[in-house]
Amino acid sequence: MADLTNVIYFDNNATSAVAPEVLEAMLPAFGPLYGNPSSMHTFGGQMGRWLNTAREQVGQLIGASPEEVIFTSCGSESDNAAWYSATETQPEKRHVITTKVEHSAVLAYGHYLEDKGYDVTWLGVDEKGQIDLNELEQAIRPDTALVSMMYANNETGTIFPIDKVAQIVKSHGVQLHVDAVQAVGKEIIDLKNLPIDYLAMSGHKLHAPKGIGVLYVRRGTRFRPFLKGGHQERGRRAGTENVPYIIGMGKACELAGANIQEERTSVAAMRDRLQAGLLAAIPNCKINGDESSRLPNTVNISFEAVEGEALLLQMDQYGICASSGSACTSGSLEPSHVLRAMGVPFTYAHGSVRFSLCRYNTEAEVDRVLEVMPKIVHNLREISPFAAFLKK
Amino acid sequence: MWEYTDTVRDHFLNPRNAGVLEDANVIGEAGSLACGDALKLMLKVTPEGVIEDAKFQTFGCASAIASSSALTELIKGKTMEEAAKMTNKEIADYLGGLPKEKMHCSVMGEEALEDAIRRWKGLPPKKHDEEGRLVCKCFGVTDLQIIKVAQENGLTTADEVTNFIKAGGACGACKDDIQTILDKLRAIEKPMVEIKPAPRMTNVQRMQKVMTILSQDIAPRLALDGGSIELIDVDGTTVVVALRGACSGCHASQLTLKNLVEKTLREQVDPAINVVEA
Numbered sequence: 025m026a027d028l029t030n031v032i033y034f035d036n037n038a039t040s041a042v043a044p045e046v047l048e049a050m051l052p053a054f055g056p057l058y059g060n061p062s063s064m065h066t067f068g069g070q071m072g073r074w075l076n077t078a079r080e081q082v083g084q085l086i087g088a089s090p091e092e093v094i095f096t097s098c099g100s101e102s103d104n105a106a107w108y109s110a111t112e113t114q115p116e117k118r119h120v121i122t123t124k125v126e127h128s129a130v131l132a133y134g135h136y137l138e139d140k141g142y143d144v145t146w147l148g149v150d151e152k153g154q155i156d157l158n159e160l161e162q163a164i165r166p167d168t169a170l171v172s173m174m175y176a177n178n179e180t181g182t183i184f185p186i187d188k189v190a191q192i193v194k195s196h197g198v199q200l201h202v203d204a205v206q207a208v209g210k211e212i213i214d215l216k217n218l219p220i221d222y223l224a225m226s227g228h229k230l231h232a233p234k235g236i237g238v239l240y241v242r243r244g245t246r247f248r249p250f251l252k253g254g255h256q257e258r259g260r261r262a263g264t265e266n267v268p269y270i271i272g273m274g275k276a277c278e279l280a281g282a283n284i285q286e287e288r289t290s291v292a293a294m295r296d297r298l299q300a301g302l303l304a305a306i307p308n309c310k311i312n313g314d315e316s317s318r319l320p321n322t323v324n325i326s327f328e329a330v331e332g333e334a335l336l337l338q339m340d341q342y343g344i345c346a347s348s349g350s351a352c353t354s355g356s357l358e359p360s361h362v363l364r365a366m367g368v369p370f371t372y373a374h375g376s377v378r379f380s381l382c383r384y385n386t387e388a389e390v391d392r393v394l395e396v397m398p399k400i401v402h403n404l405r406e407i408s409p410f411a412a413f414l415k416k
Numbered sequence: 417m418w419e420y421t422d423t424v425r426d427h428f429l430n431p432r433n434a435g436v437l438e439d440a441n442v443i444g445e446a447g448s449l450a451c452g453d454a455l456k457l458m459l460k461v462t463p464e465g466v467i468e469d470a471k472f473q474t475f476g477c478a479s480a481i482a483s484s485s486a487l488t489e490l491i492k493g494k495t496m497e498e499a500a501k502m503t504n505k506e507i508a509d510y511l512g513g514l515p516k517e518k519m520h521c522s523v524m525g526e527e528a529l530e531d532a533i534r535r536w537k538g539l540p541p542k543k544h545d546e547e548g549r550l551v552c553k554c555f556g557v558t559d560l561q562i563i564k565v566a567q568e569n570g571l572t573t574a575d576e577v578t579n580f581i582k583a584g585g586a587c588g589a590c591k592d593d594i595q596t597i598l599d600k601l602r603a604i605e606k607p608m609v610e611i612k613p614a615p616r617m618t619n620v621q622r623m624q625k626v627m628t629i630l631s632q633d634i635a636p637r638l639a640l641d642g643g644s645i646e647l648i649d650v651d652g653t654t655v656v657v658a659l660r661g662a663c664s665g666c667h668a669s670q671l672t673l674k675n676l677v678e679k680t681l682r683e684q685v686d687p688a689i690n691v692v693e694a
Contacts, residue, residue, distance in 0.1 A: 357585030
């Protein structure tokens, strides 16, 4: 069994380590400061100030004002709440546009609406995972309630041209929801200059704990709460506030803002070195995604004639953590919907591995992965019946 | 993350008999690149039919590689006749079990072995149309393959079939079809003697028993031939029924009435029962 205290964690798009500063900021709210912000007494009521600070910290990172920030339990809840609100407030509009490569939270809501009789347009992507803006514009109809699109893809890192998408969608007066779970903290997002209505974030992708998310709702957007009950979050999300996690989310956003240049330069440099090293050392592999418009921390690489789960478990022996889009790891019997939508051939799709880095990774870790991976791929190809057909 | 046994991990990390067998004289193949796993089994078989050596090459996940490794260990030294009796269960058992979603890896081993045995006997490789009706178009699985794996492993739900041979695991359009195949299989395999006759019965008890046996045992078997049966009346030990569907007007219907319906009711409810048609 691998040493579980000393791993090389290149799986930050799956989840990320809680930053020590975040943990420290949260602790008082687990200890003496346990009050309920809704209470009339000072002991509870003082927690409202902590929530305000967190709301400002989140707003600061994405160019939003604090009252546009709603705390939720996770990215999926934020996505669901946005779709719910957009369709509930415009019941006469029965058409929604999204893409085939979205997170399952969005895909599932789309299928749910189809079952309820809605029309859903599922935009396809090209081999780099990019949408066609003309196709988007042509899909918009008078009864389109919502366009929902991810900022950046979790599997390939491909970034959609959200500013152009927003221009098109808003010129038709349609609401726009952006799932920015993977992009926040890596891409510079300024909602003051980006006309979108809803934006979803997740804490655990940016060094806050699991169990906290944010839904941004632009001021003036009609809103119907997904979770109904008390008056919390200005009546837009019921349930007693998760005070410690909200504090953690605020702190994580402050840190993300301070470190965003590092993510875009030194993390990107490590990723680039990892990618170049793998391509140089291992024949018959290819990059999945749009290298000209990609998250700085992500590389998705396919090794022909070997299978992703086998790769991951071999890497696990060396304590290297990553993900795969292969059938055996996707939980179904088919490879990832993202790679299939991109038309990645089966020979490559089953052998895909996603490495996603963060500012806590080191050059030495990249060295170690570059040392180990060629061996692993070589060994699995040795016993693969398809390796003999690989182009030399 | 999959819960693999230590044996699976061991056979994945240290596969036995992996690689090309240079002097192989029999080859068996299963799976494809598109399916996500594929196995090439290479055997050296003596003129007497003994498997002297076995090696494999596998493209697939950890349990596919471990299953291939286990397969070669299991068949080495066996005769081809003995090997022909092997099922996927032995492979899974050898590995201390596989996660249920991964049972198809052991089935792939059995299929490659079957293919090798066919070729050794000089038979052409199996074609789907001689294997039965194509049920799962995504993974190319036929009804006969489904019936075989269901019988060997006691499967009763479509999800279980998906775990064992992938059928229904992609688009899912054939799931209902698979369940129908399984239901028919169960109706045939259902043991005849399930409910022991009670020594003394009231009329109501007898009537209830007759109704239960008719609906749960006899009707499904008639349904296989497109027929159905309706209970009209129970008067003491006389049971009045009407045969419907394909049974009505069938010249064998009197035979059905006596041999199937009356015999079953006499065995399971009361030896004194007489069945008449309404």
